[in-house]
Amino acid sequence: MAITYELIKTCKQTGARLGRVHTPHGSFETPMFMPVGTLATVKTMSPEELEQMGAQIILSNTYHLWLRPGEDIVEEAGGLHKFMNWNGSILTDSGGFQVFSLSDLRQIEEEGVHFRNHISGEKLFLSPEKAMRIQNSLGADIMMAFDECPPYPAEYDYMKKSVERTSRWAERCLEGHNRPNDQGLFGIVQGGEYEELRRQSAKDLTSMNFPGYAIGGLSVGEPKDVMNRVLDFTTPLLPDHKPRYLMGVGSPDSLIDGSLRGIDMFDCVLPTRIARNGTLMTSEGRLVVRNAKFARDFRPIDENCNCHTCRNYSRAYIRHLVKANETFGFRLTTYHNLHFLLKLMGRVREAIREDRLGDFREEFFEQYGFNKP
Numbered sequence: 274m275a276i277t278y279e280l281i282k283t284c285k286q287t288g289a290r291l292g293r294v295h296t297p298h299g300s301f302e303t304p305m306f307m308p309v310g311t312l313a314t315v316k317t318m319s320p321e322e323l324e325q326m327g328a329q330i331i332l333s334n335t336y337h338l339w340l341r342p343g344e345d346i347v348e349e350a351g352g353l354h355k356f357m358n359w360n361g362s363i364l365t366d367s368g369g370f371q372v373f374s375l376s377d378l379r380q381i382e383e384e385g386v387h388f389r390n391h392i393s394g395e396k397l398f399l400s401p402e403k404a405m406r407i408q409n410s411l412g413a414d415i416m417m418a419f420d421e422c423p424p425y426p427a428e429y430d431y432m433k434k435s436v437e438r439t440s441r442w443a444e445r446c447l448e449g450h451n452r453p454n455d456q457g458l459f460g461i462v463q464g465g466e467y468e469e470l471r472r473q474s475a476k477d478l479t480s481m482n483f484p485g486y487a488i489g490g491l492s493v494g495e496p497k498d499v500m501n502r503v504l505d506f507t508t509p510l511l512p513d514h515k516p517r518y519l520m521g522v523g524s525p526d527s528l529i530d531g532s533l534r535g536i537d538m539f540d541c542v543l544p545t546r547i548a549r550n551g552t553l554m555t556s557e558g559r560l561v562v563r564n565a566k567f568a569r570d571f572r573p574i575d576e577n578c579n580c581h582t583c584r585n586y587s588r589a590y591i592r593h594l595v596k597a598n599e600t601f602g603f604r605l606t607t608y609h610n611l612h613f614l615l616k617l618m619g620r621v622r623e624a625i626r627e628d629r630l631g632d633f634r635e636e637f638f639e640q641y642g643f644n645k646p
């Protein structure tokens with residue numbers, strides 16, 4: 274079956290929209306956050322726990338799984354869902370971003386990218402066709418086109434050449450993947466902070482009729498107001514009746530501000546990454562549980578949270594585990610952070626239903642401390 278999007282309603286107070294994405298492994302309401310499971314696991318979480326907290330779609334990564342264990346092994350296992358025992362939806366990023374952010378000795382040519390394996394140092398080559406072959410073997414519900422995610426900032430001339438090449442690569446991805454009527458391949462709009470180049474990229478890609486579109490090239494170090502400005506003029510260029518996915522965004526303020534601008538899907542390693550160094554997202558802002566002030570604090574991480582961690586364990590206990598580098602401590606912090614973001618997206622969807630996402634933004638920002646100078 275193809276990936277389809279159902280628009281349920283738009284928020285009268287903002288540009289946000291409530292929708293539902295249908296995939297071969299189930300459907301999910303949007304705006305939605307997607308936990309990242311780069312190496313076919315959302316680090317320290319079991320599939321049962323992900324399901325319990327309300328995760329419905331997770332990410333994995335072409336570049337990483339190509340290197341380890343190899344897409345051939347995943348294919349022999351029956352694909353990613355079987356391999357990792359996850360029955361929800363899966364999206365795989367194409368490797369474009371990882372090659373640019375993880376590897377040195379990169380050489381970008383029309384054909385593809387030459388680079389070094391960031392683990393072994395051996396020379397590798399990734400092309401649009403190769404990225405499609407790997408993703409076909411992995412068998413995710415949604416695959417991403419192979420693109421270049423230029424650094425921020427980037428010169429206009431470089432960005433123009435990069436956008437034009439990424440559009441040519443997108444054509445080759447459409448030809449290279451073997452799914453009927455492009456059922457699961459999303460195009461990725463690039464163009465940096467340049468409106469004219471974002472327009473060009475969106476025009477090229479929407480003419481190729483992908484079932485969904487991502488906005489790439491953001492969350493790469495640009496200030497939040499630059500991201501929001503780019504979203505303001507890019508999101509309206511994407512079709513209303515298809516999913517819109519903002520790549521690499523996972524902080525509470527950016528999730529709300531992206532939803533306000535009509536984004537449906539988000540992913541980021543942030544909640545799971547900071548959980549592994551003991552930083553928690555709470556309704557009152559960030560909490561660094563290693564801090565000595567929590568040594569005898571027997572309250573839950575977040576008194577407004579009903580997650581498994583907050584119902585059963587105290588700050589003092591989690592601080593002890595994290596300081597002792599106990600794995601269970603990182604399981605508890607990861608569970609809470611993912612639950613926090615998934616619940617936040619549920620509140621965003623509810624606010625859209627009630628046409629009050631603008632008000633919700635003000636309340637949340639005030640309580641979380643985003644408005645503090």
Ligand SMILES: CO[C@@H]1O[C@H](CNc2nc3cc4c(=O)[nH]c(N)nc4cc3[nH]2)[C@H]2OC(C)(C)O[C@@H]12
Nearest residue numbers: 367369370422489490491492493520521542543
């Ligand atoms: C800049 O270092 C880390 O990057 C993370 C997410 N930022 C992000 N932008 C992305 C853009 C693209 C894209 O244009 N194309 C493709 N194919 N995939 C993408 C994936 C992306 N991921 C941030 O997450 C943290 C905060 C952990 O460090 C940042």
Ligand SMILES: [Zn+2]
Nearest residue numbers: 578580583609
């Ligand atoms: Zn909690």
